[in-house]
Amino acid sequence: MRPIQRRFSLGLGIWLCLSLGLCSLWASPSLAQSLAQSLNQSSPSPVPTESQEPQEPESTEEEVITPTEVSASEAPPPVDDTTQSNPFNSPFSQQNFVPDISLILDLSGGLRNLSNGGFEALQSPLKLQGLSSGHGHSLNAHNGFNLNYAELTLQAPADPFFDVFATFHLSPSEFEIEEAYFASRGLPGNFQVKAGKFLSHFGRINNQHAHFWNFNQLPMVYADFLGGEALNEIGAQISWLAPTDFFLNLGLEVLQGSNAESFGTAGFSVGDQQLKAVELPNLAVAYAKTSVDLTDDLVLLGGLSYAQGGTRQSGSAEAATDAHVHQLAPTPIGAFAGGSRLLGADLSLRWLIDSYRELSWQSEFLHRSLDGSRYDATGRVPLAKEQSGLYSELVWRFDWQWRTGLRLDLVTRNDSWENAQLKPGATLLPRYTAMLEYHPSEFSRLRLEYNYDLTRFADGVQTPVQSVFLNLNLAMGAHGAHQF
Amino acid sequence: MQLKLFKAALWSPLLALALLSASSAFCAPAWAKVEVVTTYPYIAELVKEVGKDKVQVSALARGDWDPHFVVARPSLIAKLRKAELLVINGAQLEIGWLPPLLRQANNAKVQPGQPGFLELSNSVQLIQKPQNVSRAQGDVHPQGNPHFITDPHLVPPLAKSVAEKLCQLEPGDCSDFRSNQAQFNQRWQAKLQGWDAQLKKLKGKKVLEYHRLHDYLIQRYGLILVGTVEPLPGIPPSPAHTAETVTRAKKAGVSLNLRGVYNPEPPSRFVSEKSGIPLITLPHDVGAVPEAKDLFSLFDTLVSRLSR
Numbered sequence: 073m074r075p076i077q078r079r080f081s082l083g084l085g086i087w088l089c090l091s092l093g094l095c096s097l098w099a100s101p102s103l104a105q106s107l108a109q110s111l112n113q114s115s116p117s118p119v120p121t122e123s124q125e126p127q128e129p130e131s132t133e134e135e136v137i138t139p140t141e142v143s144a145s146e147a148p149p150p151v152d153d154t155t156q157s158n159p160f161n162s163p164f165s166q167q168n169f170v171p172d173i174s175l176i177l178d179l180s181g182g183l184r185n186l187s188n189g190g191f192e193a194l195q196s197p198l199k200l201q202g203l204s205s206g207h208g209h210s211l212n213a214h215n216g217f218n219l220n221y222a223e224l225t226l227q228a229p230a231d232p233f234f235d236v237f238a239t240f241h242l243s244p245s246e247f248e249i250e251e252a253y254f255a256s257r258g259l260p261g262n263f264q265v266k267a268g269k270f271l272s273h274f275g276r277i278n279n280q281h282a283h284f285w286n287f288n289q290l291p292m293v294y295a296d297f298l299g300g301e302a303l304n305e306i307g308a309q310i311s312w313l314a315p316t317d318f319f320l321n322l323g324l325e326v327l328q329g330s331n332a333e334s335f336g337t338a339g340f341s342v343g344d345q346q347l348k349a350v351e352l353p354n355l356a357v358a359y360a361k362t363s364v365d366l367t368d369d370l371v372l373l374g375g376l377s378y379a380q381g382g383t384r385q386s387g388s389a390e391a392a393t394d395a396h397v398h399q400l401a402p403t404p405i406g407a408f409a410g411g412s413r414l415l416g417a418d419l420s421l422r423w424l425i426d427s428y429r430e431l432s433w434q435s436e437f438l439h440r441s442l443d444g445s446r447y448d449a450t451g452r453v454p455l456a457k458e459q460s461g462l463y464s465e466l467v468w469r470f471d472w473q474w475r476t477g478l479r480l481d482l483v484t485r486n487d488s489w490e491n492a493q494l495k496p497g498a499t500l501l502p503r504y505t506a507m508l509e510y511h512p513s514e515f516s517r518l519r520l521e522y523n524y525d526l527t528r529f530a531d532g533v534q535t536p537v538q539s540v541f542l543n544l545n546l547a548m549g550a551h552g553a554h555q556f
Numbered sequence: 557m558q559l560k561l562f563k564a565a566l567w568s569p570l571l572a573l574a575l576l577s578a579s580s581a582f583c584a585p586a587w588a589k590v591e592v593v594t595t596y597p598y599i600a601e602l603v604k605e606v607g608k609d610k611v612q613v614s615a616l617a618r619g620d621w622d623p624h625f626v627v628a629r630p631s632l633i634a635k636l637r638k639a640e641l642l643v644i645n646g647a648q649l650e651i652g653w654l655p656p657l658l659r660q661a662n663n664a665k666v667q668p669g670q671p672g673f674l675e676l677s678n679s680v681q682l683i684q685k686p687q688n689v690s691r692a693q694g695d696v697h698p699q700g701n702p703h704f705i706t707d708p709h710l711v712p713p714l715a716k717s718v719a720e721k722l723c724q725l726e727p728g729d730c731s732d733f734r735s736n737q738a739q740f741n742q743r744w745q746a747k748l749q750g751w752d753a754q755l756k757k758l759k760g761k762k763v764l765e766y767h768r769l770h771d772y773l774i775q776r777y778g779l780i781l782v783g784t785v786e787p788l789p790g791i792p793p794s795p796a797h798t799a800e801t802v803t804r805a806k807k808a809g810v811s812l813n814l815r816g817v818y819n820p821e822p823p824s825r826f827v828s829e830k831s832g833i834p835l836i837t838l839p840h841d842v843g844a845v846p847e848a849k850d851l852f853s854l855f856d857t858l859v860s861r862l863s864r
């Protein structure tokens with residue numbers, strides 16, 4: 073029953089996406105009209121339109137402007153707008169048909185109270201396999217100097233119907249397609265379709281690139297539930313702007329769900345038990361975001377997000393039974409099959425004081441419910457987890473070139489049930505971060521950050537981690553406009 | 557099992573949304589005004605003058621803040637969503653904030669290249685087009701200086717291009733747009749004579765400015781620009797550079813020190829205090845100062861502050 077139901081719902085979804093796009097293309101008179109117009113304009117013999125006819129009043133206007141003495145010194149003639157009527161000519165493109173290219177470089181230098189090896193072996197109570205390093209990018213990973221990343225971004229409209237974006241994440245030993253997707257340009261009804269590999273719009277910070285974050289590290293709850301790259305998947309998204317006077321954006325995503333921290337798709341075998349791979353696509357995400365201007369200077373943004381998919385973890389069974397040194401210490405989940413649900417709630421307030429000063433407060437809460445079984449050589453044990461955490465950050469831009477901020481990360485719940493028996497984990501573990509930034513220009517940023525982390529464990533014992541890093545972030549090439 | 561059911565449930569609200577939006581799209585009343593969104597308040601005034609009661613206009617940016625950096629608040633996306641016409645200044649003045657808003661607006665009508673998109677810089681001969689650009693020269697405007705609204709002589713061609721665009725969108729109301737434009741032009745020409753008479757007196761005077769914000773005005777009325785308080789576009793001055801500006805301004809015999817309302821005041825004031833050159837804060841847009849309520853009072857204010 074289950075697979076059939078599921079296939080049906082997915083089929084219905086895909087059909088709906090396609091038919092919605094196609095039908096609306098077909099049915100929308102305005103789009104058809106504009107298409108016809110663009111065809112006319114690009115044809116060699118344009119049909120004369122009403123606006124091209126000579127107009128009496130204007131010829132007299134020109135005469136009125138010219139005689140004055142001052143305007144004779146430089147009388148700029150109005151340029152005809154032939155360049156503007158070409159639908160393929162975007163005024164934002166940096167050079168004719170070369171895509172907008174930008175490269176963002178992030179370098180750092182600093183120290184931590186642990187050796188590199190000690191830092192990599194740290195455990196995190198929220199992580200399914202315990203180990204806090206691992207999947208995804210990590211910034212300021214080493215004592216001394218780091219080339220954190222070079223992020224190469226290309227973007228341009230492919231044609232009047234598709235915008236194409238690609239971001240390549242380059243690190244000293246890796247070249248990775250971080251994002252490569254298209255977004256529709258012309259769907260009517262305020263819909264947009266996006267597909268490819270992209271950062272999910274789950275939550276507030278998930279779809280932001282690292283250089284846009286207010287602090288160097290991804291918030292702990294994101295890094296622990298979703299890994300250093302957050303929820304970055306191959307799939308499709310449809311989003312809709314509601315016809316309201318305030319901002320209301322609703323979206324659905326169907327994704328492969330290979331995220332190794334909360335989901336995962338590959339099957340595994342333990343002893344003589346075989347666990348099949350999950351059916352793909354494995355992950356569905358739904359979100360709603362809304363924003364209102366409380367006053368002219370005070371903007372509120374809030375969102376609710378939900379993600380649900382199958383989970384396959386093929387961690388080693390020995391590791392799972394071997395780490396009971398400390399009562400509250402992280403326990404690796406081992407080999408696990410089941411499902412995860414993530415719930416996210418975010419709230420941001422920005423007080424825009426003037427062009428260059430602002431106070432902003434941003435918070436997110438994430439909850440994960442995990443349900444399934446742990447597998448080992450002797451059989452399987454029902455296992456469930458209810459975990460949650462939050463971050464809250466306050467950033468004050470007190471001058472054109474200066475910003476400072478504080479962030480609190482907190483583990484708020486960490487309960488596990490094995491065979492229906494509750495095993496509480498450590499909670500109310502904080503991480504504190506403070507930063508001070510100086511921006512020599514719009515395109516460079518120096519950030520000094522201090523981090524005091526009480527959420528980590530080493531060999532089952534809570535281990536405070538302190539670090540100080542100075543990061544330099546440089547942007548070259550196309551102007552990357554800021555999203556809210 | 558619940559997990560799987562959820563996926564099926566996800567699609568039903570989508571279906572409802574699709575139906576809802578489809579029905580709303582076909583129910584727009586014929587008498588509705590053209591929804592026009594402009595990037596800056598001065599453009600909104602221009603559209604009001606030409607469109608009068610046939611248009612509903614709102615501006616995205618505030619007139620008293622930096623036009624280069626506008627916070628891309630989501631309420632602006634909501635405004636863009638329902639726009640039938642978007643009129644921008646262009647020449648990349650909006651490059652730092654408009655593109656992501658436009659991408660998120662899910663509105664095909666006002667995308668660049670579509671009939672519902674108008675870039676005013678196309679009706680202006682831009683000055684200071686750099687031969688080659690490098691950010692080593694600061695945050696330069698690669699297509700030329702986009703701050704053409706400081707020259708009152710450039711307003712009539714802008715009004716004309718707005719009228720043509722509105723005619724293209726609403727051919728039925730075209731005669732109204734043209735006569736509104738002609739009337740506006742007449743009133744403008746009358747005021748322009750007075751402004752010209754006042755500003756001609758400044759010919760040959762040497763000026764400083766914070767950013768190259770008033771260059772069209774400077775060029776039009778034969779003023780001589782000696783330098784800018786910011787060393788390079790978008791780079792705030794160091795104390796050393798400010799001190800150097802003071803010496804340079806004194807030596808050159810500068811008589812006016814101009815700044816936009818949003819430019820940081822301390823460096824410009826420092827220069828004025830050390831050199832005795834009067835500091836003049838000029839509105840660059842409608843709403844930049846309380847007196848600049850529309851295009852006419854914007855230039856009235858500008859002229860009166862300059863000839864004080």
Ligand SMILES: [Zn+2]
Pocket residue numbers: 624697702703767768
């Ligand atoms: Zn500028």
